[in-house]
Amino acid sequence: MEPFSHLMITFQQDERSEKKVRMVHRLLAKHCTELMAEGGVTRSDTARNFLNNFCRNEVPSFLLGFVKDMLTKREINQEEKEEKFSRLILDIKDNAQSASVLKVASKKFDQNPFFPQALARFSYIEQKHYNLAEMWAKRAKERDPKNSFVADTLGQVYKNHLKNHLMNQGSAAIPREILQLAEKAIEAFKLEEQLAEEEQGEDMREDGTAKISHVFNSRGQFGYLQVCVTLYDLLVRHNELWRCVLTKKVSMCSVLQLLGDNKLYRFNDLINSLRDEVERKGDFFEKYLTYSKPNMEKDDPDYISRDTEYCYRKYVGDSAPRHIHPNGAKLIQKLEQSLPDRRELLSYLVRDYTESELKEVTTRWKRSSSITDSVNDMLADFIQKMPLSQVDAPELHMLALLLCWPENEDRCVSDLSQLIGLMHSSYEHVYKKYFRSRYLLPLFFIGQGQDLNRIVHREQLEQSEETPHESSAWRNESIFRNPRVQARLLRVEGVVRNYRVYAAVGGKEIAVDANRLNSLWKQRQVSFYLGFTIRGPVAFDIQTKTTKTGSATASGQHSVDQHGTAQMNDVSNPGAPTDGL
Numbered sequence: 082m083e084p085f086s087h088l089m090i091t092f093q094q095d096e097r098s099e100k101k102v103r104m105v106h107r108l109l110a111k112h113c114t115e116l117m118a119e120g121g122v123t124r125s126d127t128a129r130n131f132l133n134n135f136c137r138n139e140v141p142s143f144l145l146g147f148v149k150d151m152l153t154k155r156e157i158n159q160e161e162k163e164e165k166f167s168r169l170i171l172d173i174k175d176n177a178q179s180a181s182v183l184k185v186a187s188k189k190f191d192q193n194p195f196f197p198q199a200l201a202r203f204s205y206i207e208q209k210h211y212n213l214a215e216m217w218a219k220r221a222k223e224r225d226p227k228n229s230f231v232a233d234t235l236g237q238v239y240k241n242h243l244k245n246h247l248m249n250q251g252s253a254a255i256p257r258e259i260l261q262l263a264e265k266a267i268e269a270f271k272l273e274e275q276l277a278e279e280e281q282g283e284d285m286r287e288d289g290t291a292k293i294s295h296v297f298n299s300r301g302q303f304g305y306l307q308v309c310v311t312l313y314d315l316l317v318r319h320n321e322l323w324r325c326v327l328t329k330k331v332s333m334c335s336v337l338q339l340l341g342d343n344k345l346y347r348f349n350d351l352i353n354s355l356r357d358e359v360e361r362k363g364d365f366f367e368k369y370l371t372y373s374k375p376n377m378e379k380d381d382p383d384y385i386s387r388d389t390e391y392c393y394r395k396y397v398g399d400s401a402p403r404h405i406h407p408n409g410a411k412l413i414q415k416l417e418q419s420l421p422d423r424r425e426l427l428s429y430l431v432r433d434y435t436e437s438e439l440k441e442v443t444t445r446w447k448r449s450s451s452i453t454d455s456v457n458d459m460l461a462d463f464i465q466k467m468p469l470s471q472v473d474a475p476e477l478h479m480l481a482l483l484l485c486w487p488e489n490e491d492r493c494v495s496d497l498s499q500l501i502g503l504m505h506s507s508y509e510h511v512y513k514k515y516f517r518s519r520y521l522l523p524l525f526f527i528g529q530g531q532d533l534n535r536i537v538h539r540e541q542l543e544q545s546e547e548t549p550h551e552s553s554a555w556r557n558e559s560i561f562r563n564p565r566v567q568a569r570l571l572r573v574e575g576v577v578r579n580y581r582v583y584a585a586v587g588g589k590e591i592a593v594d595a596n597r598l599n600s601l602w603k604q605r606q607v608s609f610y611l612g613f614t615i616r617g618p619v620a621f622d623i624q625t626k627t628t629k630t631g632s633a634t635a636s637g638q639h640s641v642d643q644h645g646t647a648q649m650n651d652v653s654n655p656g657a658p659t660d661g662l
Contacts, residue, residue, distance in 0.1 A: 088113075099143060125178035128152075128169060132185050145190065152186055153199045165206060166199070176207050187217070194224035194231045201234050211242040229276035229298040236273055236304045239266035244311045256319055256340065260348045263312040267351065270308065273301030281514070296518040299369065302362045303385060306392040309359055313395050328396055329356045356396045363393040365515075372512070372615045373519035377556050412443060423456070423533055426483070426525070429476040430459055438462075456533070460484065468499065471506040475615050478504035479524070483536050483613060486527055486586075493587025501591070501617050508616040516615075522555070523596075523612030523619060529571045539612075542566050558596065561610060561622040572608045575620070577601050582620045584611065593618040 088109060091100050104110035114124060128151075136148065155164045164171060166179075173179045183200040190196055198221040204214035218235040225231045243262045247254045277298040316323035322339055325331045333352050337343050366389045374380050412431050434442065442459060449455045467485075469478055482504060485495035528537035545565040546554055554560040561567065575584045575593075580601045583590035593611070595601055600623040609620040 099141070101143075123173070123175075123178065124169065125173045125175065125182050128173075128182045129185050132182070132189055136189050140190070145193070148186065148190070149193070149195055152183060153195050166203060170199070170203065176203075179203060180208065187220070192224060194221040194228065197221040197224070198231055198234050201238060205238045205241050209245065211238060211246065214238045227276060227279070229273050229280055229301065232269070232273040232276055233298070233300045233304065236266055236269035236301065236308075239263075239269055240304055240308050240311070243308065243315075247315060248311070254315055254319065256316055256323075257342060257345060259312065259315045259319075260345065260351070263308055264348065264351055266308045267305060270301045270305040273298070274305070277301055278514070297515045299366075299515075302365060303389070306359065306362055306366075306389055309355055310388065310392045310395065312355075313392075326352060327355060328398065329353070359392055359396040363389055363397065368512075368615075369515060371522070372524070373516045373521050375519060377520045412439070412446065415446065423536075425538065426480060426533070426536060427456065427459065429474070429480050430463055433474065433477060460533075469503060469507075471503060471510060473507060475504060475507045475511055478507050479613050479615065479617075482618065483525060483527075486611075488531060488535065493589065497586060497589075497591045501593070504617045512615060521614035521616055521619075523614055523621065525613045526569075526621075527571050527573065527611045528569050535571070537569050542569065545569075555596075558622050570610045573611045573620075574606075574608050574626070576605070577607050577623070578604050582607065582609070582623060584609075584618070584620070591618075593620050595619065595623060596621045597623070 088104060089102055090105050091102050093100055104113070114127070117127065118124065132148070136144065140148075150167075151169050152167055154167050156168055158164055170179045170183070173182065180200065180203055183196055183203060187193075187196040187200055197217040201214045201217035201221060204210045204217060208214075215235070215238050218238050221231050222235055239262060243259070243266060247259055247262065277300075280298065313323075313327055316327065320340060322331075322336055326333045326336065326340075333340070333349055334346065337346060366385065370381055370386050431439070431442075442462075445458055446455050449458075463477075463480070464484065467481055469481055478500065482497070482500050485497065485500060487493045487495075523539050525539065526537045526542065528535045542560060543554070545563050546560060561570075573584050573586075575582055576590065577583075577600070580598075581592055582595045582601060583592050585591075594614075594617065596612070596619050600620075606626040607623050608626055609623045612619050612621050
């Protein structure tokens with residue numbers, strides 16, 4: 082180490098870890114690399130020498146982890162966006178040399194999927210070598226065939242090839258060539274979606290070098306929609322008739338001659354599946370983005386909802402979803418026109434109707450002269466079906482809770498604890514897999530008033546803010562300082578005990594979740610606003626009761642995720658559902 086020992090230090094992170102060596106300061110390390118570069122020893126040379134000389138035979142897990150971070154870890158930049166590549170790969174600058182370093186690592190660590198994955202990304206993003214990128218993406222996939230985030234890279238290669246290469250050809254692009262590449266991308270993303278469905282957070286394991294994310298990977302579904310947009314634009318640019326084919330207004334078989342290529346028939350199954358799949362994935366993202374967000378501090382990128390809606394409009398347009406009966410769609414439209422603030426709540430009922438129930442309700446609506454009477458009949462029928470079962474949708478359980486929550490806290494007819502338990506079970510069955518690491522947004526609140534008028538939608542509260550949809554409004558609960566919001570909502574009395582919060586209803590204590598866990602640090606009498614997520618009731622703005630008249634003070638200063646779940650960072654950084662946008 083002489084004569085440079087004074088420039089380095091050795092350290093241990095804990096007693097059980099091995100000693101490590103580093104430069105005494107990162108600025109000194111940066112200056113040394115610059116001096117070495119001036120002398121003809123580049124960063125890429127140093128990286129290759131390190132890999133060839135230090136990574137021989139069996140590599141210790143800590144050293145493999147260091148190399149993986151050095152070559153694949155993508156940092157967050159000043160704009161709070163993820164860098165395309167690791168700091169070292171970005172600093173090397175020369176594309177050929179960057180690829181060379183990643184190639185050496187891929188061969189040295191021949192069981193690790195993340196080096197060929199990074200090389201595939203570099204090949205298609207920086208070098209536009211799509212065939213080479215495909216080869217490395219497939220190699221990464223072979224090394225970890227059950228990892229959905231690794232599988233995503235192959236779909237991204239095909240998607241970007243379709244978008245960047247064929248788009249540049251304009252109308253000269255041949256439909257058969259377009260469909261061949263689109264089919265590859267779609268199959269890759271469908272496989273990724275299947276793998277993501279099979280990944281369960283509780284079953285994940287770490288081997289010290291490969292961390293599997295506990296977030297649900299939605300990139301496959303989003304990538305599918307992005308491919309569908311590009312496919313639509315390319316085909317319609319070639320022939321306007323494709324617009325009718327892709328939206329299933331006409332069958333492709335009936336217009337093959339007009340499309341100019343009878344061999345396109347081999348893509349008939351693919352074409353027939355697109356519209357319905359776009360509708361299904363659009364429905365998924367509508368719930369995914371409405372019911373949840375990455376965590377309390379962060380919103381989903383705007384492009385997810387924007388691109389999803391864009392694709393949905395192209396393939397589905399204003400048509401009613403196919404899983405909803407036409408009469409049900411008309412009824413939802415009537416509700417939207419007559420009761421816009423209640424449409425979403427009542428649409429939960431309509432979507433669950435059988436064909437015979439829908440026919441009966443529609444007949445009643447035609448006979449009734451009062452919208453209020455018609456809605457009351459719908460709600461009365463629903464209440465008669467209670468109690469619901471675990472197989473009923475969480476939305477129906479939420480509606481049941483909202484309707485059964487008493488207007489008078491001194492009197493409660495329904496078993497609220499049972500209703501909450503059923504809603505929790507329904508959520509576990511339907512949505513937990515997808516929202517397992519995400520912050521659940523409140524959808525409705527108990528407000529002042531009677532009947533449906535006391536059910537307040539979250540958007541009604543956000544519209545009272547100067548900056549609607551501001552993340553901090555829910556993170557620090559500042560939205561509840563707004564006098565207009567306070568005037569809409571009803572404060573519920575309760576108690577904090579043993580780090581749980583309970584609502585006092587009808588002489589009983591009903592356990593509910595807390596939006597901010599640090600509000601539960603001390604046992605005391607409290608009051609709060611009661612919101613409802615897709616999982617169940619949640620206490621917001623918990624305040625300590627300090628006087629007999631019920632005045633209160635806020636408790637807690639720092640926000641904590643509602644369910645104590647944290648966003649887990651996977652090696653592929655799955656914060657956004659797509660790669661290489």
